[in-house]
Amino acid sequence: xxxxxSFLKSGxxxxxxxxxxxxxxxxxxxxxLGATSTFIVQDFNLTPAQKGLMVGIPVLGGxxxxxxxxxxxxxxxxxxxxxxxxxxxxIPLLWGWLYGNSLNEVHAFGFLLGVAxxxxxxxxxxxxxxxxxxxxxxxxxxxxxxxxxxxxxxxxAPRIAEVIGWHGVFGLALIPLLIAFIVFAIFAKDxxxxxxxxxxxxxxxxxxxKETWLFSFFYSLTFGGxxxxxxxLGLFFVDQYGVSKVTAGDFVTLVVFAGSFVRPIGGWLADxxxxxxxxxxxxxxxxxxxxxxxxLPSVYVALTLLFVALMIFGLSNGALFQVVPVxxxxxxxxxxxxxxxAGGLGGFFLPNILGTLKGLTNSYSYGFWWIAATYLVALxxxxxxxxxxxxxxxxxxxxxxxxLSKSV
Numbered sequence: 001x002x003x004x005x006s007f008l009k010s011g012x013x014x015x016x017x018x019x020x021x022x023x024x025x026x027x028x029x030x031x032x033l034g035a036t037s038t039f040i041v042q043d044f045n046l047t048p049a050q051k052g053l054m055v056g057i058p059v060l061g062g063x064x065x066x067x068x069x070x071x072x073x074x075x076x077x078x079x080x081x082x083x084x085x086x087x088x089x090x091i092p093l094l095w096g097w098l099y100g101n102s103l104n105e106v107h108a109f110g111f112l113l114g115v116a117x118x119x120x121x122x123x124x125x126x127x128x129x130x131x132x133x134x135x136x137x138x139x140x141x142x143x144x145x146x147x148x149x150x151x152x153x154x155x156x157a158p159r160i161a162e163v164i165g166w167h168g169v170f171g172l173a174l175i176p177l178l179i180a181f182i183v184f185a186i187f188a189k190d191x192x193x194x195x196x197x198x199x200x201x202x203x204x205x206x207x208x209x210k211e212t213w214l215f216s217f218f219y220s221l222t223f224g225g226x227x228x229x230x231x232x233l234g235l236f237f238v239d240q241y242g243v244s245k246v247t248a249g250d251f252v253t254l255v256v257f258a259g260s261f262v263r264p265i266g267g268w269l270a271d272x273x274x275x276x277x278x279x280x281x282x283x284x285x286x287x288x289x290x291x292x293x294x295x296l297p298s299v300y301v302a303l304t305l306l307f308v309a310l311m312i313f314g315l316s317n318g319a320l321f322q323v324v325p326v327x328x329x330x331x332x333x334x335x336x337x338x339x340x341x342a343g344g345l346g347g348f349f350l351p352n353i354l355g356t357l358k359g360l361t362n363s364y365s366y367g368f369w370w371i372a373a374t375y376l377v378a379l380x381x382x383x384x385x386x387x388x389x390x391x392x393x394x395x396x397x398x399x400x401x402x403x404l405s406k407s408v
Contacts, residue, residue, distance in 0.1 A: 014187040037055050062115075147317075271322060
């Protein structure tokens with residue numbers, strides 16, 4: 001109870017909750033194309049590879065926009081950039097609602113939906129800067145739990161699309177976006193004690209750190225796995241098991257629910273037992289589970305395995321962003337944007353891998369096994385990095401109890 005009180009008093013709760021709502025609704029909009037994909041493909045008669053590309057494009061847009069959004073949020077304030085981001089997000093929603101009558105148009109407004117995905121680089125730093133290091137994991141986890149917006153998209157979008165068509169889904173999404181806009185504009189605040197903006201060259205200097213690229217690789221698997229699966233699993237359940245579009249949406253909602261709401265738990269656990277220790281164990285489990293999914297068992301066994309897989313992804317997301325602010329406390333904004341961009345790229349490649357290998361082999365097995373093999377490589381890299389940090393601490397003469405043991 002003492003620890004809970006300390007957390008509540010250590011930061012700014014209205015900003016934390018406003019950041020969560022902003023990210024939650026933005027994330028819902030970001031994956032809207034994937035949530036309605038089973039209806040859209042009927043209009044354009046797409047191949048498996050084309051399906052993967054279509055649902056991956058919004059994720060690619062989010063990946064490319066996260067770095068500039070992170071830079072701008074650091075320089076001009078997270079609140080200002082959050083407001084601008086939500087205004088811009090209204091454009092693709094209007095486009096998808098009123099137009100979107102060709103595949104090229106779907107690709108175009110789908111890419112613009114990436115602005116909503118870039119909210120990650122604004123919401124998380126805005127919230128986390130209010131909290132001290134010992135509560136970073138929980139604060140980042142709560143704000144990051146906004147990826148639960150995927151639940152709203154996968155649960156309601158197919159049902160609404162059945163009644164008013166997939167175009168209408170994009171029009172209705174303007175309502176919760178407007179609500180989030182008003183709440184965020186009123187209650188969110190930039191931390192007055194945040195460090196002053198650095199120069200662009202200082203921002204870009206993070207690319208010199210090997211951890212920048214390694215964290216990006218890890219996040220391309222954890223967050224990329226989460227958002228990529230969210231976008232593609234509806235198509236997978238319909239194609240592989242022949243379930244209805246609404247049932248497929250319900251299945252995706254269930255597994256996405258698992259990945260969304262455990263993220264704060266991942267951050268909280270990482271604060272206590274160490275982000276790197278957690279990641280090593282979680283990546284091992286992910287490898288095993290994805291291999292089993294690749295055997296394409298019965299629909300309910302596959303559903304159970306994917307539920308576990310996305311839970312692992314969610315816990316890993318929380319654990320990874322416990323490590324980032326501890327390792328790079330002064331560059332947390334741009335690191336969040338850079339690493340988050342890699343997560344988006346992973347989410348773009350995953351549905352394309354599944355769709356392309358499905359088209360080439362007429363089976364989803366090889367796609368899931370490919371992803372499992374990549375997790376195995378990441379596991380080995382994690383172990384090597386952990387040992388490298390431990391050796392670095394010893395060489396610097398840091399006492400055992402003073403090292404970053406929780407992160408290492």
